[in-house]
Amino acid sequence: MTTLGLDRVGAFGLFVARAATSSVQHPPPIGDVIHESWRIGWRALPILITISFFVGTNLAIQGYASFRPLGGTELLGMFVALAGVRELAPIMVAAMVAAKAGTEMASQIAVMRTKEQIDALEVMAVDPYAWLVAPRFLGIVIVLPALTVVSIFTLIGSAWLVTVYQLGENGVHFLTLVAQTTTGLDLIVCMVKAALFGVMISLVSCFFGFTSQPGPKGVGAATNAAVVVSAVACAIANYLVSQAVYG
Amino acid sequence: MSDTLSTLAALGRFGAFGARISWTTLRLGWSLREVIHHIGQLVSRCVVPVVAVVLPAGMVLALQGGTVFALFGAQRLLSSLVSVATFRELAPVLASVLVAAQGGSSIAAELGAMRIREEIDAIEVMAVDPIGLHVVPRILAAIVATPILTLIGALGGVCGGWLVATVILGEPGGLYWANLWDLTRPMDLWGGLIKSSVFGGIIGVVAAFHGFHAHGGAAGVGHAVNDTVVTAITAFIIANYLLTSALFGAGA
Numbered sequence: 001m002t003t004l005g006l007d008r009v010g011a012f013g014l015f016v017a018r019a020a021t022s023s024v025q026h027p028p029p030i031g032d033v034i035h036e037s038w039r040i041g042w043r044a045l046p047i048l049i050t051i052s053f054f055v056g057t058n059l060a061i062q063g064y065a066s067f068r069p070l071g072g073t074e075l076l077g078m079f080v081a082l083a084g085v086r087e088l089a090p091i092m093v094a095a096m097v098a099a100k101a102g103t104e105m106a107s108q109i110a111v112m113r114t115k116e117q118i119d120a121l122e123v124m125a126v127d128p129y130a131w132l133v134a135p136r137f138l139g140i141v142i143v144l145p146a147l148t149v150v151s152i153f154t155l156i157g158s159a160w161l162v163t164v165y166q167l168g169e170n171g172v173h174f175l176t177l178v179a180q181t182t183t184g185l186d187l188i189v190c191m192v193k194a195a196l197f198g199v200m201i202s203l204v205s206c207f208f209g210f211t212s213q214p215g216p217k218g219v220g221a222a223t224n225a226a227v228v229v230s231a232v233a234c235a236i237a238n239y240l241v242s243q244a245v246y247g
Numbered sequence: 248m249s250d251t252l253s254t255l256a257a258l259g260r261f262g263a264f265g266a267r268i269s270w271t272t273l274r275l276g277w278s279l280r281e282v283i284h285h286i287g288q289l290v291s292r293c294v295v296p297v298v299a300v301v302l303p304a305g306m307v308l309a310l311q312g313g314t315v316f317a318l319f320g321a322q323r324l325l326s327s328l329v330s331v332a333t334f335r336e337l338a339p340v341l342a343s344v345l346v347a348a349q350g351g352s353s354i355a356a357e358l359g360a361m362r363i364r365e366e367i368d369a370i371e372v373m374a375v376d377p378i379g380l381h382v383v384p385r386i387l388a389a390i391v392a393t394p395i396l397t398l399i400g401a402l403g404g405v406c407g408g409w410l411v412a413t414v415i416l417g418e419p420g421g422l423y424w425a426n427l428w429d430l431t432r433p434m435d436l437w438g439g440l441i442k443s444s445v446f447g448g449i450i451g452v453v454a455a456f457h458g459f460h461a462h463g464g465a466a467g468v469g470h471a472v473n474d475t476v477v478t479a480i481t482a483f484i485i486a487n488y489l490l491t492s493a494l495f496g497a498g499a
Contacts, residue, residue, distance in 0.1 A: 047481055054488045061488075062336055065495045066328075069430075082315065087307055095344055099476045103352075107469030114465050166492070216363050216465040220356025223472045227348040232299040239303040242310055247415060 015207045019137065022129035028138065036139030040101040041147055048096050052151040055092055056158035059084055064167050073169060077177025080159045085186050086246070089152045091238055094197040097144060098230040102205040105136055106226035109209025110219040118210070128210075137202045144198035145191035152190065189245050196237055201230045264456050267378050268386065276379035277387070285388030289350045290395055296345045297396045298403040304337050305329060305404030309411040313418075322416070326423045327430035329408035334435040335495060338401035340487060343446035346393050347479040351454040354385050355475040358458025359468040367459070382459060386451035393447030394440040401439065438494040445490060446483040453479040 063079040109132060112118050121128045156178055164171040205226040212222035271277065312328045358381060361367050367377045405427070412418040454475045461471040 047477060050481055051484050054484045057488045058336060058491050061491050061495065062332070066331065082311065086311060091304070096480070099344075099348060099480055100473070103469075103473040103476055107466075107473055111466045111469055216360045216468040217356070219465050219469045220352070220360060220472055223469055224349060224352040224356060227352065227476060228296045228345065231345060231348060232296055235300040235303040239306045239310075242307050243415070246314060247310060 011211065012204075012207050015210065016203055019129045019133045019203065019206070022127050023134040023137070026127050026130035026134075028130060028135045032135040033138045033142070036135045037143040040097070040136075040140050041143035044097055044100050044147065045150070047100060048093065048147055048151055049154050051092055051096055052089070052154040053158040055088060056080070056084065056155035057162045059088065059155070060159040060162040060167065064163075064169075073167075074173065075177065076163060076167075076169060077174040078181045080156065080174075081178040081181035084155045084159065085152055085182050085190060087238070087242065089148055089155060090190055090193040090197065091234070092155075093144065093148045093151050093194055094201065094234040094238070095231060097140070097147070097198070098201045098205075098227055098234065101140065102201045102226050102230050103223045105202065105205040106209040106212075107219055107223045109206055110212035110222040113210065113212050114214045114216075114219060133202075133206045133210075136206060137199070140198040140202045141195050144194040148190055148194040149187075152187075185245075189241065193238060193241050196241065197234045200233045200237060204230045204233060260460065261456055264459070265452065268383060268452065268455070271376065271379045271383050272387070276376055277383040281380070281384035282387045282391075285384050286392045286395075289346070289388050289392040292353065293346050293349045293392070293396050294399055296349055297342045297400040300345055301333070301338055301341050301400035302403040302407040304341055305333055305407030306411045308332055308337065308404070309408035310415065313412060313416045317416075322418060323422065323426050324430065325412055325416075325418065326405075326408065326427045329412075330405050330427050330431045331435055333401050333404035333408070334431065334439045336439075336491070338397045338404055339439045339443040339446065340484070342397040342400040343393060343443055343450065343483055344480055346389070346396060346447065347450045347454075347476055347483070350389060350392070351450045351475050351479050352472045354389070354451065354454035355458035355461075355471045356468055358382070358385075358455060359461035359471040362459060362461045363464060363468060377459075382455045386448065386455055389447040389451030389454075390444055391447070393443045393450070397440060397443035401436070434494075441494065442487065442490050445486060449483045449486060450479045453482060 059080050060076065063076050063083075064073055067073050067075060067079070109118075112132075118128050118132075121131060160171055160174055163169045163174045208222040208226040208229070212218045309325060309329050313322065313325050316322050316325055316328070358367075361381065367381075370377045370380065409420065409423050412423045413420045457471040457475040457478070461467045463470070
């Protein structure tokens with residue numbers, strides 16, 4: 001008789017509660033948090049820039065191909081700004097960070113569980129939630145909005161490059177439309193979404209790492225589950241936030 | 248200097264691996280039954296995450312598109328926008344990201360665990376080709392399964408758009424479905440499926456490479472999975488740009 005995985009959902013809820021209380025009772029040193037921010041952000045940066053670059057190019061090409069039969073190619077800047085800034089940038093950053101930092105967190109903690117290092121921490125009366133989960137959680141929430149801003153810049157830059165050099169449209173007109181269409185609200189919502197995704201990715205990945213089965217198979221399974229559940233949670237949260245703000 | 252050397256060595260290993268895979272595939276050193284088994288596993292593992300990600304993406308697309316189209320009075324065209332964008336870009340890319348995260352990581356984890364347990368060495372000692380037995384079927388399965396998952400995801404995305412259009416934006420449901428094919432060409436769907444087939448091949452090869460060459464115990468499997476997901480996603484996003492330029496035409 002399957003419990004539909006509801007016991008796992010409950011376990012996750014208890015995990016979040018314990019992580020929250022531990023972070024408040026034994027706050028991690030600020031140096032640890034900044035170290036985690038640097039690790040997650042700096043290591044993800046080259047890949048994030050690469051991916052944002054090529055997503056921006058595709059956005060420009062598809063927008064152009066769609067608008068050309070309707071004769072609206074001048075509105076390309078508006079399309080790129082709306083689609084890129086509002087939706088694609090947070091989703092790309094979330095997917096990339098879930099894939100890179102999420103898998104790292106899950107596999108690191110799962111390996112620690114395999115080598116019984118978490119049990120050793122508990123024996124030494126060190127709270128593993130405050131030591132392992134809190135720095136990662138705080139670090140990712142700090143760094144993810146910054147990564148999203150970088151992603152937006154790269155996206156618009158590559159779309160501009162494609163617009164001018166591959167599609168032959170007016171670059172100045174493109175950038176003017178982008179600047180006109182993007183509002184401060186768009187940018188703030190983008191960063192809020194990114195912070196929210198950071199919360200979900202870090203908590204889900206640490207949870208799957210903590211509760212992994214021992215052995216190499218368990219590490220693989222934990223890493224796998226962390227990425228998939230993070231991605232699904234971010235997709236659903238993205239829709240809910242968009243609905244609340246723009247609906 | 249040693250960094251450059253190790254990168255070149257890794258590229259060389261990848262090339263040698265690719266040559267082995269290609270030769271084994273061409274001389275039919277693999278069994279169709281294995282391929283079908285892996286297709287079934289891949290699709291059944293990935294279908295729920297793929298739909299769970301592409302459906303909300305379709306909903307967001309309809310939400311944003313509907314708000315903008317309402318300014319121009321073009322609500323009728325909303326379903327065409329959702330279907331074109333989903334078939335051409337959203338479904339192939341998002342489904343492939345999920346296949347890389349779920350299927351690619353499970354391929355890398357399985358092969359990596361086999362390598363760590365010395366199962367691959369044992370098979371080689373028995374004069375059975377591990378590439379033909381384990382690697383090639385998984386890669387071929389990824390090439391076939393990813394378009395299947397993209398199709399299912401695309402269906403989910405379009406239905407998500409319908410949900411938002413009817414429930415949130417108040418459009419009549421019949422209007423949505425009737426105008427779906429107005430601006431959609433068959434090439435949109437076929438182009439998307441061709442793209443996802445290529446992406447599936449990239450995911451399969453990258454995952455098999457990292458899993459096959461895993462080393463260092465359980466942590467090595469974790470590294471293999473991590474590297475697989477990141478490398479595969481980066482590689483097919485770059486390939487996406489090239490394929491989109493080629494298939495959906497840009498410039499002049």
